Amino acid sequence: MDRWKRILGWSLGLSALLVATIVWSVTVGPVAVPASVVVKATLNAVAVPVSVAIDPGTSATLAHVPWVGFDVSFVRPFSFSVPRAQQVIVTRIRLPRIVLAAVVGFALATAGTVMQGLFRNPMADPSIIGVSSGAAVGAVALLVFGLSVPFGIQGAAFLSALITAFSVYLIATTNGRTPVATLLLAGVAVQTFLGAVVSYMLLQAGESVNAVLHWLMGDLATASWDDVTVALIVALCSFAVLLVFARDLNVLLLGEEEARTLGINVERTKRVLLAVASLTTAAAVSVAGVIGFVGLIVPHMLRLLVGPDHRILLPTSAIAGAAFLVATDTVARGGATQLPVGIVTAALGAPFFLYLLRQREVHRL
Amino acid sequence: MSDPLIDVDNVSVTLGDTQILRNISFSVPAGSFVALVGPNGAGKTTLLRTVNGVLSPDAGSVSVDRQDVDSLSPRSVARLVATVPQDTTVSFSFSVRDIVAMGRTPRQSRFGRSDQQEPVERALERTRTAELADRSIGTVSGGERQRVLLARALAQETPAMVLDEPTASLDITHQVRTLELLRTLVDEGTTALAAIHDLDLAARFCDALVVISDGRVLADGPPESVLTESVLEQAFGGDSQVHIHENPATHSPSVTTLRPEDTYTPGHE
Numbered sequence: 001m002d003r004w005k006r007i008l009g010w011s012l013g014l015s016a017l018l019v020a021t022i023v024w025s026v027t028v029g030p031v032a033v034p035a036s037v038v039v040k041a042t043l044n045a046v047a048v049p050v051s052v053a054i055d056p057g058t059s060a061t062l063a064h065v066p067w068v069g070f071d072v073s074f075v076r077p078f079s080f081s082v083p084r085a086q087q088v089i090v091t092r093i094r095l096p097r098i099v100l101a102a103v104v105g106f107a108l109a110t111a112g113t114v115m116q117g118l119f120r121n122p123m124a125d126p127s128i129i130g131v132s133s134g135a136a137v138g139a140v141a142l143l144v145f146g147l148s149v150p151f152g153i154q155g156a157a158f159l160s161a162l163i164t165a166f167s168v169y170l171i172a173t174t175n176g177r178t179p180v181a182t183l184l185l186a187g188v189a190v191q192t193f194l195g196a197v198v199s200y201m202l203l204q205a206g207e208s209v210n211a212v213l214h215w216l217m218g219d220l221a222t223a224s225w226d227d228v229t230v231a232l233i234v235a236l237c238s239f240a241v242l243l244v245f246a247r248d249l250n251v252l253l254l255g256e257e258e259a260r261t262l263g264i265n266v267e268r269t270k271r272v273l274l275a276v277a278s279l280t281t282a283a284a285v286s287v288a289g290v291i292g293f294v295g296l297i298v299p300h301m302l303r304l305l306v307g308p309d310h311r312i313l314l315p316t317s318a319i320a321g322a323a324f325l326v327a328t329d330t331v332a333r334g335g336a337t338q339l340p341v342g343i344v345t346a347a348l349g350a351p352f353f354l355y356l357l358r359q360r361e362v363h364r365l
Numbered sequence: 366m367s368d369p370l371i372d373v374d375n376v377s378v379t380l381g382d383t384q385i386l387r388n389i390s391f392s393v394p395a396g397s398f399v400a401l402v403g404p405n406g407a408g409k410t411t412l413l414r415t416v417n418g419v420l421s422p423d424a425g426s427v428s429v430d431r432q433d434v435d436s437l438s439p440r441s442v443a444r445l446v447a448t449v450p451q452d453t454t455v456s457f458s459f460s461v462r463d464i465v466a467m468g469r470t471p472r473q474s475r476f477g478r479s480d481q482q483e484p485v486e487r488a489l490e491r492t493r494t495a496e497l498a499d500r501s502i503g504t505v506s507g508g509e510r511q512r513v514l515l516a517r518a519l520a521q522e523t524p525a526m527v528l529d530e531p532t533a534s535l536d537i538t539h540q541v542r543t544l545e546l547l548r549t550l551v552d553e554g555t556t557a558l559a560a561i562h563d564l565d566l567a568a569r570f571c572d573a574l575v576v577i578s579d580g581r582v583l584a585d586g587p588p589e590s591v592l593t594e595s596v597l598e599q600a601f602g603g604d605s606q607v608h609i610h611e612n613p614a615t616h617s618p619s620v621t622t623l624r625p626e627d628t629y630t631p632g633h634e
Contacts, residue, residue, distance in 0.1 A: 244475055250459070251467050258450055261417050262521070263443030263471030308459055 007312045010305075014319040018102065021323045025098045025330040026090055033086050033094075040080035041090035047074035097223040100231065100287060101329040101341070102322040104220070105294055107235040107284035109321020111277040112295025113302075113314050114242055117249045118273050119180050126281040126295035129187040129274065133194035134164025135285040137201075139215050143208045144201045153215075154227065154286045161282035164190065169274060178270060180256075218291030218342030220329055227287040238280035239318060245273060246310035253308065291325070291342045297353040298324055304356060324349075370395040370556045371416060371446075371525055376425035378411055385411040387580045388425070393558050393573075395524070398551040400567035401560045403577035404601050409560040410451075412577065413527045416558065418442035429525050443471035447518035449511075449528040461505065461513050462498040465489055468520030488519035492546060508539035515546065519555075526550075528559035532566065544570040568592055569617040576600050592618045 026038040033041075049072045082090075111126035119128060127133065138160030142153050149156050168190050172183040198216070205212050214221070248269050251259045256266045281295070298321040299313065306312045325341070328348060332341040369392030378386040385408045393399045401409045414420045416427050418434045427434045429445045437445075447468070466485045473481070489495040492512045497505055502513065511531060518526050531547065532540040540563065548570050551557050561567040567574055568588035576583040576591055578600040584591045597607045597620065612619040 247470070247473075247475075250463075251470055253459075254467070257414075257419055258448070260419055260439050261443060261446075261448035261450075262467055263440040265439050309463060 003309075003311065006306070007315065010312060010316045011319060014316055014323065018319055018323040018326070021326045021330075022098055022102065025101075025326050026094050028330050028334045029089070029094060031086075031089055033089060037082055037086050038090055040078075041082045041087045042095065043078040044076065044080055044082060044087065045091040045095075046078060047076050049073070050075050096225050096228055097220050097329070097333070098326055100223040100228050101220050101325045103228060103231045103235050104284040104288045104291065105298075105321040105323070105325025106318045107231065107238070107280045107321075108291065108295035108325070109298040109317045110235070110239050110242060110314065111281040111284075112321075113299040113310070113317045114249065114273055114277040115295070116299055117253060117310060118270060118277070119184060120253060120255075121180075121184070122300065123296075124184075125292075126277065127191075127285070127290075129168040129183060129278060130164045130190045130194065131161045131278050131281045132285050132290045133191040133198070135161035135282060136198050136216060136290060137164070137194050139286070139289070140198050140201050140205075140212050143212050143215065144205045146208075154230075157286035158282050161285060162278065164194065165274075165278040165282070169271075177267060178274075180270070183274075214340050215289040216342075217340035218289040218345070219340040220288055221333070221338065223287070231283050231287045234283035235280055238276045238283075239314075241276050242273065242280075243311075243314055245269065246314050249273065249310040249314075250308070289340070289342065291345055293342075293345045293349045294321055294325055297349050300353065301356060368395055369393060370430060371558055372428045372431075373412070373416065374426050374428070376412075376415060376422045376427060378408075378415055378420055379423050380411065380420075385580050386415070386422075389577070389580070389582055390425075391575050391582055391585050393525070393556055395556050396551065396554060397572040398548060398557045398559070398570065399573045399575060400571040401558065401575050401577060402562075402564055402567050402600075403583070407577045407600075408580045409577055410529055413448075413529050413558070413560060417446045417448045417527050440471045443521065443523070445523055445525060447521035447523040447526045449514045449518050449526065449531055451529040451531075451533060458501040458503055460498065461494060461500055461502055462489065464502050464513055465494070465498075465516045465520050468517040471521065484520050484522055488516040491519060491550070492516040507534050508536070508543070511535060511539070511543055512546065515543070515550075519550065524556060526555055526557045528557060530560050530562060533562060540566060564592065564597075564620045565612065565617070568619070569612070569615050588618050592620060 023035055023038050026042075027033050027035050051073050108126050112124070115124040115126055115128050116122060118124070135157040138156035138158075139153050141147065142149065142156045147156075151158075168183065168186050169178065171190070172178050172186040202209065202212060248259075248264050251262050251264050252266070252269065254262075260266050284291075299317045302313055302317040302320055306316050325345070328344045329341040331348065332339045332344040371393040373389055373391050376386055376389045377384065389408075389412060401412060403409055411420065415422055416429070416434065418437065418439065421435050432441075432445065434442055434446070462485065465488055468488065469481055469484065486495070489498055492515050494509065494512050494516050497509055497513065502510065505513065515531070528547070532543055535543060544566055547557055547559070559571075561571070571588065573586055574588050574591045575585045576596055583600050584593075584596045592609055594607055594609060597609075601607075606623040608621045608623055609618055610621070611617070
């Protein structure tokens with residue numbers, strides 16, 4: 001099977017690139033950590049769950065997993081000797097942020113690929129139906145008015161993102177049909193409206209204006225392993241569902257009526273793809289803020305490399321998105337002043353994308 | 366010729382506030398090639414979109430292979446009727462083989478690991494598109510693209526096929542080649558219903574013609590019995606005068622449209 005070889009080859013190659021980018025990224029920072037120490041410290045932190053106890057608190061060796069409700073005991077198979085300070089820097093300080101960058105990049109590139117295919121529009125991005133603007137309203141309201149809610153700023157952003165996406169979907173739907181052109185325009189209008197709301201709140205922000213700006217430009221500085229866990233679960237589950245629909249997405253590119261005559265249940269497929277892509281975007285935005293451009297350009301870059309077939313485009317875009325955001329976030333935190341990563345993705349991504357556009361024109365068009 | 370494979374029974378369709386089709390009935394026998402002819406706006410495309418399940422009739426029913434199309438899932442319809450669209454605009458660069466393989470969509474399970482390559486290769490062979498298989502769909506000519514879409518419909522392995530103006534954008538050579546190919550496929554067992562603009566070509570290649578005008582069936586039958594001056598003048602409007610004669614090369618009926626200033630007296634050729 002030629003196609004399977006291609007999918008596997010590209011995915012493994014890009015995964016190797018992702019791992020190399022992550023290792024390089026951990027070495028970068030105020031304290032220099034050699035790559036060999038990075039690998040050892042990371043392996044030291046690997047914990048394999050071996051048994052689950054229903055009765056909590058019986059032994060000190062058990063780790064409590066709150067969202068499961070019972071205790072799990074782990075075995076750590078590696079114990080390389082690494083200086084204590086460097087072990088802490090690698091696994092407590094740098095890795096959470098870097099792995100979160102990878103997960104967010106993975107999620108945004110996945111959602112961007114699906115939205116571009118679904119809307120048959122090269123300008124479509126993960127937030128085309130208002131997910132990011134919705135998340136921004138929730139997050140900014142919390143920061144500006146100092147409200148306190150369960151699950152904090154991430155929870156508020158996630159909830160308002162999903163409410164916004166669902167509202168846009170409802171506005172654009174009549175008689176069980178959701179034309180993508182209507183959906184796109186409804187998305188633009190709702191984003192404009194929510195943009196006004198966010199701007200108004202910014203005027204009231206006072207001392208919190210700095211935190212709000214950081215959130216709005218996408219910032220991974222506050223990353224924690226909890227953020228990583230939640231975002232990773234959502235991103236991987238969404239990715240699995242979307243991958244199952246990859247072939248349907250190919251057929252949808254022919255147009256909705258043609259897809260229907262080829263046996264696709266068009267409205268149902270659109271609903272599933274929109275819901276899952278919006279969910280994964282909401283998860284990414286709620287832990288990282290609004291990071292533009294990743295979900296727009298990474299799928300285009302990969303389409304130039306591997307072609308339009310979503311069965312190969314979706315996995316390769318996702319992995320490349322992860323590597324791309326890890327690299328740009330390393331630049332964002334590696335300089336003299338810490339920048340929000342959204343600034344770097346746009347500042348580096350846009351010229352690179354323009355270069356690709358020109359190259360393609362020269363060679364292919 | 367046996368049972369009707371496609372049976373259109375008293376179908377009415379309204380789009381928006383306009384009634385497009387009014388009580389249309391006709392049938393397509395299994396293994397035959399039937400052309401829908403009629404003026405622009407007569408409802409040919411709407412009728413084809415009702416036969417392939419894209420539109421639901423307000424009244425009446427369409428059945429294919431004795432199954433009511435409107436009550437079937439898209440997947441089930443796509444196993445009965447393959448559609449060759451008038452024009453497809455593929456803005457992404459899929460290869461010809463990828464496009465033809467999409468015809469397998471209704472026959473593959475979502476979790477099925479392997480594609481069935483055999484029907485795809487066979488369809489490429491039968492439509493003489495095998496040599497284009499690895500080209501991008503965006504780089505093939507109009508005539509080639511029509512054959513690729515025909516190959517995709519064949520890969521669907523359906524008993525029936527509907528085609529909307531399969532020759533509309535082609536030059537005269539490719540019009541004839543496409544219809545010849547379609548005729549061959551029908552002779553090998555496919556059943557085809559096609560909207561065809563060119564009356565001479567329809568008469569030459571099809572077993573029967575269904576003339577539609579203003580959403581109604583005006584005439585239905587073999588080309589010689591349907592292509593009469595009175596039917597055509599009724600179908601295409603009172604001003605048009607037509608002359609029908611036998612084409613000396615193909616021996617099928619041929620239609621010439623006359624202008625008022627053309628002097629024409631029957632019997633003086």
